[in-house]
Amino acid sequence: MGVIRDLSVQGLQMMLVLALAPLLTGWVRRLKARLLRRRGPPLLQPYRDLWRLMRKEVVLAHNASWLFRVAPYLIFAATWVAAALIPTFATGLLFSWSADLIAITALLGSARFFLALAGMDVGTSFGGIGSSREVMIASLAEPAMIMIVFSLALLAHSTQLSTVAGFMLSSNVGLRVTLAMALVALLMVAVAENGRIPIDNPATHLELTMVHEAMVLEYSGRHLAVLELASFLKLLLYISLIACVFVPWGLAPVGSGLAAAGIGLVAYLGKLVVAGAMLAIFETSMAKMRVFRAPQYLGAALMLGLLGALLLFVSRGGLR
Amino acid sequence: MTGLSFDVAHLLAGGLVLMSFTLLYQDRLSALINVYAVHALVLSMAVAWQAFVQQAPHLYVTAVIALAFKALIIPVSLHRIIRRLGIHREIETMVGVGPTMLAGIGLVALSMVVMLRVTEDADRLAREDLAFALSVVLLGLLMMVTRRNALSLIIGFMSLENGLVLAAAGAKGMPLVVEISVAFSVLIAFIVIGVFLFRIRERFETIDVAALDRFREARE
Numbered sequence: 001m002g003v004i005r006d007l008s009v010q011g012l013q014m015m016l017v018l019a020l021a022p023l024l025t026g027w028v029r030r031l032k033a034r035l036l037r038r039r040g041p042p043l044l045q046p047y048r049d050l051w052r053l054m055r056k057e058v059v060l061a062h063n064a065s066w067l068f069r070v071a072p073y074l075i076f077a078a079t080w081v082a083a084a085l086i087p088t089f090a091t092g093l094l095f096s097w098s099a100d101l102i103a104i105t106a107l108l109g110s111a112r113f114f115l116a117l118a119g120m121d122v123g124t125s126f127g128g129i130g131s132s133r134e135v136m137i138a139s140l141a142e143p144a145m146i147m148i149v150f151s152l153a154l155l156a157h158s159t160q161l162s163t164v165a166g167f168m169l170s171s172n173v174g175l176r177v178t179l180a181m182a183l184v185a186l187l188m189v190a191v192a193e194n195g196r197i198p199i200d201n202p203a204t205h206l207e208l209t210m211v212h213e214a215m216v217l218e219y220s221g222r223h224l225a226v227l228e229l230a231s232f233l234k235l236l237l238y239i240s241l242i243a244c245v246f247v248p249w250g251l252a253p254v255g256s257g258l259a260a261a262g263i264g265l266v267a268y269l270g271k272l273v274v275a276g277a278m279l280a281i282f283e284t285s286m287a288k289m290r291v292f293r294a295p296q297y298l299g300a301a302l303m304l305g306l307l308g309a310l311l312l313f314v315s316r317g318g319l320r
Numbered sequence: 321m322t323g324l325s326f327d328v329a330h331l332l333a334g335g336l337v338l339m340s341f342t343l344l345y346q347d348r349l350s351a352l353i354n355v356y357a358v359h360a361l362v363l364s365m366a367v368a369w370q371a372f373v374q375q376a377p378h379l380y381v382t383a384v385i386a387l388a389f390k391a392l393i394i395p396v397s398l399h400r401i402i403r404r405l406g407i408h409r410e411i412e413t414m415v416g417v418g419p420t421m422l423a424g425i426g427l428v429a430l431s432m433v434v435m436l437r438v439t440e441d442a443d444r445l446a447r448e449d450l451a452f453a454l455s456v457v458l459l460g461l462l463m464m465v466t467r468r469n470a471l472s473l474i475i476g477f478m479s480l481e482n483g484l485v486l487a488a489a490g491a492k493g494m495p496l497v498v499e500i501s502v503a504f505s506v507l508i509a510f511i512v513i514g515v516f517l518f519r520i521r522e523r524f525e526t527i528d529v530a531a532l533d534r535f536r537e538a539r540e
Contacts, residue, residue, distance in 0.1 A: 175327035177334030296417055303341060303421045310428055311334050314436065314448045315327075 009261075014084040017240070021083075021232035022046035024239070024276055029203075031280035046232065053225035061122045061218060071118035072219065072226040075111045079230045082107040083237040087244050089264035090252035091162040100159035101149045104241075105142070108193070111230070112138055119215030130214025133291060137199065137211065140298035141189050147305030148182045148189070152245065154312050155179070161241075165248040176315055181308035183246050188301035190238035192294070194231070197283040199294050211291075236272075239279075243271040325373050329445055332366035333452040336486060337428065340459040343479055344420050349471055350408050353398045356475050360390030363482045367489045373445070378499075379489055385503045386485060394478065394510055401514055402471060405521055415466045423466075427458040449490025456483030470520060470527040474513050481506055 026043045033040025060068070082104045112134065119131035153159045155178065156167035167173065192199045195212040204210060216227050244251070250267025252260040289297060339359040346352040364386035371379030402408040435451035442450075460480025464473050481502075488499065517527055524531040 174323055175331055177331045177338075180331075181338070299418055299421060300345065303425065306425050307338065307341065307428065310425070310432060311330075311337070313432055314451050315330050 009090050013088050017083045021236040024236050025232045027276045028280050035284040050225045054222050056221040058221035068121040071114045072223045074114045076226045076230040078107045078111040079233045083233050086240045088240050089268040090261055091165055105145050122218045126214045126217050133211045141192050144189050144302040144305045148186050151182045151309045165244050168248050178308040178312045181304045185301045185304040194235045197286050198289045239275045335362045337455050340456050347412050349402055353395050357391050357395035370489045382499045412469045420466050424459055428455040431455040446490050453483045453487030468528050468530050
């Protein structure tokens, strides 16, 4: 019985992230538009876009290789698996014994690798410039992410998210400067990784500073739909990760009943709404940076992660 | 020592180290002065917390001195100085943020390795405070080494002095007389440095200390 329940919890979370991801993006877009005193698209517009793209014919470049056609599915699969590994409303996922924070980082890294390759595959200048920028951002964002993971792992004695969330809920967390730094660093990394405003503007096409959009410029039809869905999923993934680690209240513990799961679900939806609203406010109040400022921004995130890991060694019981 | 009071002390001392890094990161002079004011504010909060934890009322005086002098009087007068020198909009060229940050991280790691090994059987709070204070001092020195603008050198020196005060507050029982005399000597040093700034400016028409080097080379 236990296995079946675990499996259903895991399956439910996988479906939930897939279903909610476009809605979250729609919510952020709508709110951003409202903050700019525009009316904005309806909340369900991302679903409609995906549906429309799914039915359209795929237009391929003549010199597109097999990689170009396979990459969207690889990227989507890696992102979905990574998103499925993060506890959203209940901990104790079935797959968490085999996959932890490091695996999530690696999955996201491989998704990015294929995206950068696909951007260069057709050989247009936009794709190449997008790929090179993406790799420049990644080369600083990934070490920062890894440092955050190390800090959390040193604190919670585990890299598994369920254990980390359990630790954060327990009373022996205390007030730690390391956690504050890790949170700020993770927020900065999340903003950069999702191509949100100080680094990249998700709402524009055909602009010389774009990163993500430049790489997917050659895609059309269902390939584009899959890639868009993967990028929606990535935003949801980072928000769930932050929610799971830093605001784990409401998460249903292992083997709890339906009521706890219901509370967890409501809490999770609440967290998503709040996080989306905060992202929208942040994005409307910031100006986009020049691309060459991005290394400084991410260097600060890396510095915070490193400093947090260092400060852990003098904090109470950091090493034990 | 309960967990929470240690955690708050840790938070404030760690915040001081973070502000030192923010000082290293700034390249605009007026922003640098503002960050220095926050640095001193965090210091006075850390010292006040130490006073509360150690039940040492004279440390409250230290905190008030830090707040009044270092967080208010010195930043305000520094702002006036750069305004009078007409450099309040200037951006300082420096070694480069990335290498400086890495060097700073290395110094913090070094001070922790040294302090945690040396003070093995000391009180936990004092131990942690000393490690942080040493890193603030080293970061202040790093700032004085990597900057070329005389005003940044002053700020590096002041932040170094903040680290000393943190160490003194953590090591139980620095007499009040010593603290007051240190505070006043810093103030005097500040005035002297301010005079020197104007003299350097008068003679070289810049406060970039590289100009001093060029002058010396020309004479040799």
